[in-house]
Amino acid sequence: MFSTTIKYREKSHELLAYEALFRRILEKYRLHEAIVSEYKRVKAGYDGEKNVDYKLSTYPDKDFFIIQGIRLKNPPFPFQIDTLILTTKALYILEIKNQKGTFAYDSEQQQMTQTVDGEVRSFKDPILQAEAQKDHLRGWLARHGIFNMPIETLVVIAYPTTIIKNVRDEPDVYQKIIHNESLHENLDRRHRCYTRDILSFTQLKKICQTLLDEDIPLRTDILAQHGISAQHLIRGIPCRNCGHYPMTRVYKNWKCAKCSAVSKNAHERVILDYFLLHNPTITNKQCRELLQINSRKTAYTLLRSMALNTSGNNKGTIYYSPSVKNFPQNSAIPITFNNAFAKQKLI
Numbered sequence: 001m002f003s004t005t006i007k008y009r010e011k012s013h014e015l016l017a018y019e020a021l022f023r024r025i026l027e028k029y030r031l032h033e034a035i036v037s038e039y040k041r042v043k044a045g046y047d048g049e050k051n052v053d054y055k056l057s058t059y060p061d062k063d064f065f066i067i068q069g070i071r072l073k074n075p076p077f078p079f080q081i082d083t084l085i086l087t088t089k090a091l092y093i094l095e096i097k098n099q100k101g102t103f104a105y106d107s108e109q110q111q112m113t114q115t116v117d118g119e120v121r122s123f124k125d126p127i128l129q130a131e132a133q134k135d136h137l138r139g140w141l142a143r144h145g146i147f148n149m150p151i152e153t154l155v156v157i158a159y160p161t162t163i164i165k166n167v168r169d170e171p172d173v174y175q176k177i178i179h180n181e182s183l184h185e186n187l188d189r190r191h192r193c194y195t196r197d198i199l200s201f202t203q204l205k206k207i208c209q210t211l212l213d214e215d216i217p218l219r220t221d222i223l224a225q226h227g228i229s230a231q232h233l234i235r236g237i238p239c240r241n242c243g244h245y246p247m248t249r250v251y252k253n254w255k256c257a258k259c260s261a262v263s264k265n266a267h268e269r270v271i272l273d274y275f276l277l278h279n280p281t282i283t284n285k286q287c288r289e290l291l292q293i294n295s296r297k298t299a300y301t302l303l304r305s306m307a308l309n310t311s312g313n314n315k316g317t318i319y320y321s322p323s324v325k326n327f328p329q330n331s332a333i334p335i336t337f338n339n340a341f342a343k344q345k346l347i
C-alpha cells in the first residue's frame, strides 16, 4: 500500500499563462529572451516537482497524506509549500529544487550557488526558505487549534545528476538537503523518531480538508511583468493551419480567409487564454473585441456553449474563468515555437 495523495499537482497559473502567451503573442516577439528564460524557469520548476511527486507516490505508507503544492495565508502573509506530507505524528515540508549541475551550499554564508558549464548563479538559502514556511505553517495550524505538531523540513534535489557540495562540511546539511533518490529512506529515519500520535485520524482528515479549502493559488500578471500590451498580441482567432488572423465567423464556423481552413470551436482556446492573460472574467462586449466579431448574439451563444459560471443577467452578465485548480491542463504551445526553441538554444 502506497502513500495517499489528496491533492495532485496541476500546472500553476504562471505556467498556464506562459503557454497562453506563446499562443497569443505575435510571432516576431515569441522568442524574446526574457520571456523564454522565465518560461523555462517556471517549466523546470514544475518538471522537478513532478519528479518528486512520482517518487513520493511510491512511498509505502498509506497513512502518509500528500498535498502536491499548496498556497495558504498566515495573515497577512501568503506562503507556498512545494509538497506537504501529513501524518498523525508529524508534518513534513518539502522544498523542491530543480537546478542541475553542481549545487554548493554554504551554511555560514547562508547561500546556495549553482554552477552549470562554468557559470555561477546564486540563490536564496533553501534551508532558510523551508524554515520560513515552517513558521508560517505553525501560525496557520495555531489558528486552527493545533499547537504541538512537530514539523520537519527537507530540501529535495529533484534530479540525480545534480551534485550537492557541502562547502563547510557540516554534517547537519546532509540531513537537510537530499537527493530525490534518498527521500524514502530519509522519511523512514525521521518518522521512526515520532512514536506519539498528536492528532487522531479523524482530526488529521479534517485538517487535510481545511488545507484544501483554504488553498489560494497565485495569479501572476505576466503581461505586466514583461511590459506586453495589445500591440504585441494577435487580434482575434489565429488559424491553426497557417497562422493567419483573425478567422471570420461564417455559418456557425470559424473560417480562415487565407487557407480556407475551418474550425468549429477555435474560440474556446482564445477565451481560455484571455482568462489566463488578461482577466478572470469576461463580458459579451470584451468577448466581441477579443474574437473580432460584431454580433452580440454570436458572442452570447459562444460564451453560453462553454458552460462557464456567470453572474448578473442580460447586458450585465459576467462570465467567469474556471478556477486555477480546475483549469484545463492540455494547452500545447504552437509547434512552430517548439521547433524554433530547439534550434535556438537560448539558455
Ligand SMILES: [Zn+2]
Binding pocket: 239, 240, 241, 242, 243, 244, 256, 257, 258, 259, 260, 261
Ligand atoms: Zn489558415
